[in-house]
Amino acid sequence: MNAEIVSVGTELLLGEIVDTNxxxxxxxxxxxxxxxxxxxxxxxxxxxxxxVLGRALSRSDITLISGGLGPTADDLTREAIAQLxxxxxxxxxxxxxxxxxxxxxxxxxxSASNLKQATLIPSARALPNARGTAPGWWVEKGKHIIVAMPxxxxxxxHVWQTAVLPCLRHCAQAVLCSRTIKLFGISESLAGExxxxxxxxxxxxxxxxAKPDGIQLRFAAKAADEAAAHQLLDPCESxxxxxxxxxxxxxxxxxxxxxxxxLLAQRQITLATMEFxxxxxxxxxxxxxxxxxxxxxxxxxxxxxxxxxxxxERALIEGEDIEKLAAAMARRACLILGADCGLSIxxxxxVVSTSKYATALYxxxxxxxxxxxxxxxxxxxxxxxxxxxxxxxxxxxxxALRCTA
Amino acid sequence: MNAEIVSVGTELLLGEIVDTNxxxxxxxxxxxxxxxxxxxxxxxxxxxxxxVLGRALSRSDITLISGGLGPTADDLTREAIAQLxxxxxxxxxxxxxxxxxxxxxxxxxxSASNLKQATLIPSARALPNARGTAPGWWVEKGKHIIVAMPxxxxxxxHVWQTAVLPCLRHCAQAVLCSRTIKLFGISESLAGExxxxxxxxxxxxxxxxAKPDGIQLRFAAKAADEAAAHQLLDPCESxxxxxxxxxxxxxxxxxxxxxxxxLLAQRQITLATMEFxxxxxxxxxxxxxxxxxxxxxxxxxxxxxxxxxxxxERALIEGEDIEKLAAAMARRACLILGADCGLSIxxxxxVVSTSKYATALYxxxxxxxxxxxxxxxxxxxxxxxxxxxxxxxxxxxxxALRCTA
Numbered sequence: 001m002n003a004e005i006v007s008v009g010t011e012l013l014l015g016e017i018v019d020t021n022x023x024x025x026x027x028x029x030x031x032x033x034x035x036x037x038x039x040x041x042x043x044x045x046x047x048x049x050x051x052v053l054g055r056a057l058s059r060s061d062i063t064l065i066s067g068g069l070g071p072t073a074d075d076l077t078r079e080a081i082a083q084l085x086x087x088x089x090x091x092x093x094x095x096x097x098x099x100x101x102x103x104x105x106x107x108x109x110x111s112a113s114n115l116k117q118a119t120l121i122p123s124a125r126a127l128p129n130a131r132g133t134a135p136g137w138w139v140e141k142g143k144h145i146i147v148a149m150p151x152x153x154x155x156x157x158h159v160w161q162t163a164v165l166p167c168l169r170h171c172a173q174a175v176l177c178s179r180t181i182k183l184f185g186i187s188e189s190l191a192g193e194x195x196x197x198x199x200x201x202x203x204x205x206x207x208x209x210a211k212p213d214g215i216q217l218r219f220a221a222k223a224a225d226e227a228a229a230h231q232l233l234d235p236c237e238s239x240x241x242x243x244x245x246x247x248x249x250x251x252x253x254x255x256x257x258x259x260x261x262x263l264l265a266q267r268q269i270t271l272a273t274m275e276f277x278x279x280x281x282x283x284x285x286x287x288x289x290x291x292x293x294x295x296x297x298x299x300x301x302x303x304x305x306x307x308x309x310x311x312x313e314r315a316l317i318e319g320e321d322i323e324k325l326a327a328a329m330a331r332r333a334c335l336i337l338g339a340d341c342g343l344s345i346x347x348x349x350x351v352v353s354t355s356k357y358a359t360a361l362y363x364x365x366x367x368x369x370x371x372x373x374x375x376x377x378x379x380x381x382x383x384x385x386x387x388x389x390x391x392x393x394x395x396x397x398x399x400a401l402r403c404t405a
Numbered sequence: 406m407n408a409e410i411v412s413v414g415t416e417l418l419l420g421e422i423v424d425t426n427x428x429x430x431x432x433x434x435x436x437x438x439x440x441x442x443x444x445x446x447x448x449x450x451x452x453x454x455x456x457v458l459g460r461a462l463s464r465s466d467i468t469l470i471s472g473g474l475g476p477t478a479d480d481l482t483r484e485a486i487a488q489l490x491x492x493x494x495x496x497x498x499x500x501x502x503x504x505x506x507x508x509x510x511x512x513x514x515x516s517a518s519n520l521k522q523a524t525l526i527p528s529a530r531a532l533p534n535a536r537g538t539a540p541g542w543w544v545e546k547g548k549h550i551i552v553a554m555p556x557x558x559x560x561x562x563h564v565w566q567t568a569v570l571p572c573l574r575h576c577a578q579a580v581l582c583s584r585t586i587k588l589f590g591i592s593e594s595l596a597g598e599x600x601x602x603x604x605x606x607x608x609x610x611x612x613x614x615a616k617p618d619g620i621q622l623r624f625a626a627k628a629a630d631e632a633a634a635h636q637l638l639d640p641c642e643s644x645x646x647x648x649x650x651x652x653x654x655x656x657x658x659x660x661x662x663x664x665x666x667x668l669l670a671q672r673q674i675t676l677a678t679m680e681f682x683x684x685x686x687x688x689x690x691x692x693x694x695x696x697x698x699x700x701x702x703x704x705x706x707x708x709x710x711x712x713x714x715x716x717x718e719r720a721l722i723e724g725e726d727i728e729k730l731a732a733a734m735a736r737r738a739c740l741i742l743g744a745d746c747g748l749s750i751x752x753x754x755x756v757v758s759t760s761k762y763a764t765a766l767y768x769x770x771x772x773x774x775x776x777x778x779x780x781x782x783x784x785x786x787x788x789x790x791x792x793x794x795x796x797x798x799x800x801x802x803x804x805a806l807r808c809t810a
Contacts, residue, residue: 012444013431013441013442013444014431014432014435014441015429015431015432015433015435018423019423019427019428022424023423023424025420026417026420027419027420027421028420037447038445038447038453039445040443040446041427041444042443048442187513188475188476188477189477189516189519190516192476192477192518199478207415207449209416210557279692280692280703280705283685283689284688284689285685286707287705287707288686295708296708297711297714298688298705299704299705300692300703300705301701301702302692302700302701303698303700303702306702306742309741336714358510377511377512379511379536382693383559383693384559386693
């Protein structure tokens with residue numbers, strides 16, 4: 001069973017609004033075992049809308065539409081469906097009464113144009129919308145289903161959850177579950193080569209993605225129910241863990257900072273940070289975490305001279321041995337903030353000579369039984385470098401803490 | 406002239422990733438006078454990709470693709486374009502050398518699969534990508550143009566700005582220019598009421614948007630060239646400045662932090678920050694600015710107890726007078742970091758009683774001729790509160806610096 005998503009509205013084509021409805025609906029389908037092959041955004045133009053919906057009807061079992069159900073002249077989803085079905089729109093007495101009641105309850109005068117939202121075609125039934133004036137449409141044509149939902153995200157979700165989801169659950173025959181295994185310190189191409197045999201597997205399927213927090217291997221399994229799907233996924237995870245060993249730092253929703261903060265909580269260790277070159281990203285990421293009890297705080301140097309205000313010696317700041325500076329920064333962070341463990345990042349003030357875009361950064365870790373510095377080199381924009389370096393710092397301290405556990 | 410956007414990647418169909426590339430590209434087209442009618446997302450599947458691209462080629466002058474240019478077996482954009490054009494992919498010697506140099510500069514071994522990223526077809530020319538290993542493709546077929554760009558947003562933007570945009574500017578016939586005037590400390594509805602007469606204007610048109618950094622009034626003017634468009638926009642800006650006076654803090658691409666950092670540079674004043682409750686956002690925003698010479702750094706307390714490590718008295722931290730604490734924090738930040746001016750934010754440890762979701766935060770400013778504290782109250786999620794409070798802090802210090810100029 002496959003689905004297609006069509007988001008309607010000229011505002012989606014202006015580059016000012018992100019189509020969060022499509023993302024939400026896409027995220028709902030795997031658990032129903034429904035495959036999604038096509039997503040498109042189309043403006044408020046009836047002929048283009050009819051074209052898109054006609055193609056969807058011909059190739060997809062279910063077409064999920066959001067938007068274009070408003071009361072104004074440029075809301076054309078109902079008209080497009082009617083044209084496609086060769087049916088005539090009529091005003092439904094029950095819907096008109098409900099709409100009048102909706103307005104009366106809010107003490108607002110209903111304008112004549114709103115009656116457009118009380119219409120149907122013979123093969124459509126209305127999907128109630130308690131959050132707004134536009135009910136959805138559920139249209140069946142042979143084996144094909146077209147679902148039209150209102151565009152405002154809150155109304156769309158409400159109609160989806162209360163009216164669409166229960167009906168689609170009947171159609172669902174299988175579930176799709178996924179497991180993402182997260183690696184750091186390995187390139188996408190090498191990870192891809194090591195996993196080559198597994199790309200051929202039809203079920204579970206394997207996808208590989210490069211992210212700022214490393215490489216993600218994502219297995220998706222189709223099965224009769226969730227338990228059966230997880231039985232297919234467990235051996236995949238075991239294989240990846242055996243192949244990549246300590247490069248594996250987490251799975252699924254885990255983030256490097258959540259893994260670190262949880263480790264600190266388990267081990268009852270407090271952490272402090274000091275950084276130069278990562279623009280406060282280390283502190284901001286940890287402070288925004290969900291389990292921050294063990295994070296004391298961060299010292300952010302916006303200029304390298306500021307490090308002297310944090311008690312680092314001038315000779316060290318101005319010297320060549322950035323690794324030693326990183327180690328000293330981690331120790332000073334502990335001291336100033338009264339923490340057990342310190343983590344530092346410092347950008348080398350000189351650009352790495354081998355490539356004009358590459359920057360070297362040093363990570364320092366100082367804590368109970370741990371004293372480690374790591375040099376990393378990244379190229380690209382500042383934003384990219386700060387995210388990658390912060391990820392590397394989290395990965396290194398996670399590894400260090402796990403080794404000393 | 407019209408364009409179509411196709412975003413490639415199965416991850417876009419899983420509901421886990423928002424297609425920000427399409428939004429970015431959509432936002433770039435109006436200024437080029439190019440109309441956008443179609444946007445779609447398609448998975449890593451060659452036959453579906455060929456179908457989508459074939460349709461795009463037949464109905465759109467320009468097809469903008471992002472994604473599917475990686476080194477692994479599931480990256481299929483090049484293959485799909487080749488199939489559509491009926492051409493054979495070959496390895497380009499120059500691209501292969503560039504790629505080998507890219508890897509050598511980083512001291513990484515290039516894997517064989519990466520050579521896929523050094524290929525072309527006869528009707529394609531490569532679009533250089535200094536940020537990654539995948540160059541884009543520019544393909545012309547009759548009057549139609551296909552542009553393929555890498556999927557990682559940073560690389561896509563880089564290729565767009567450096568290689569695609571300059572070529573597309575040649576094609577543009579009319580321009581659409583906009584001017585956004587940015588306000589703080591006024592509600593969207595009040596600003597909307599004050600601007601009511603101007604919403605009727607067909608050219609320039611007016612839009613109003615509520616953002617974390619305040620209210621934006623956006624005028625868009627269509628004209629033969631940029632100079633003519635700006636002649637239409639100048640009087641709009643004058644009207645808004647006369648109406649809203651000191652609520653206006655910037656225009657267009659200006660951000661609150663960029664305005665602040667520029668003010669500091671003009672006045673040759675250095676700044677330091679201390680924060681609790683905004684999760685390092687104040688420091689991270691300023692340190693990531695483009696003109697940070699005058700920002701010394703930030704002290705981020707992840708727990709309120711950490712403030713004592715920064716030299717704040719226990720009685721003040723545990724007391725009722727949070728306004729006094731905010732002022733003291735701003736002064737301590739100056740002292741610790743050797744700056745002329747201090748800015749602080751501290752969240753009240755007690756929840757505001759008037760609404761169960763509302764949080765009170767205090768902003769402290771201490772500098773030459775300035776001593777100011779401001780209380781703000783915001784409700785909603787942590788993320789929203791930290792962005793709004795940081796915006797308020799920047800706005801308050803900008804106003805204070807402007808008053809003492």
